[in-house]
Amino acid sequence: MxxxxxxxxxxxxxxxxxxxxxxxxxxxxxxxxxxxxxxxxxxxxxxxxxxxxxxxxxxxxxxxxxxxxxxxxPDDAPFLAPIPSPRKNVFCVGRNYAEHIAEGERAQNQKIGVTEHPVFFTKPPTSIVAPEADILIFPSVSQAIDYEVELAVVIGKPGRNIAKADAYDHVYGYTILNDITARDIQRRHGGQYFKGKGLDGSCPLGPWIVTADAVSDPHSLSIGITVNGEQRQNGTTSDMIFDIPTLIASLSEGLTLEPGDVLATGTPSGVGYAMDPPQFLKGGDTVVCEISEIGTLRNTVRAV
Incomplete structure (x- = not known):
């Protein structure tokens, strides 16, 4: 559904x-x-x-x-984000696809490597963007706005210290998230994620939630993104380093997950900053995220 x-x-x-x-x-x-x-x-x-x-x-x-x-x-009733104003920040995971880590190492000319435990950060509710709405970019603030298509998990059942074996019992469904990132701000603040990934208009979400029973296997979905019709990311969720049960178990250690919480699970390779030369988003660009069995999330970029 x-x-x-x-x-x-x-x-x-x-x-x-x-x-x-x-x-x-x-x-x-x-x-x-x-x-x-x-x-x-x-x-x-x-x-x-x-x-x-x-x-x-x-x-x-x-x-x-x-x-x-x-x-x-009415058929033309526009979509909002499925959860327009989450009660909490959106939980996100970094460095969860090996090829994405590898392209980052090449682009930054430094060893990043796979971490022993998942890397978590958050995006505030003010970053949420509806389907077909504008991704905001602020040229006076950042000149390096990037994209990251991600499978997002929606929590349905509350829990703390959730065992991996029980993790799927806490999943309500899945949606698509685009983790828009200001790479220069991210580097400026010591490589920490929040500021560079928390700008207004930096979290397109939607277009809907597909309930868990309607997704055959969240770890066998194709996942990709195009910019102005050009394929940039093209991967599969089977390449996650930390699978969904591991992410839920790790995140919930001493931290209560609640119904409506959103957890983005990382992005495959093909991001703009790792291209040669780098390809960042600019005003007027059309960005389309697609995940099989979930749908398509389309947004335009607007400079303000």
């Missing part, structure tokens, strides 16, 4: 995407069928857990046979 947040007359509405691409307002659909559903936000849907997923599945089945036409929203 694909769940999204769209804008209808200026209001955020949670929808399920039907097989024909139409958008079902799940709260209105529940009211029509007399079902209890707390659907004021995607955060609430996720927090509802298995019971809420059961209701959502029944609504989609009813809509697919044409029983809920009055609960559809």
């Amino acid at each position: 694909r769940l999204a947040t769209v804008s209808v007359e200026g209001h955020a509405v949670c929808v399920a995407i039907l097989n024909d691409g139409s958008k079902l307002d799940v709260l209105r659909a529940a009211q029509v069928l007399g079902k209890a559903l707390d659907a004021g936000s995607m955060q609430q849907l996720i927090a509802g857990g298995e019971d809420t997923l059961g209701v959502l599945n029944s609504l989609v089945l009813s809509a697919e046979v044409g029983n809920l036409k009055d609960a559809l929203v």
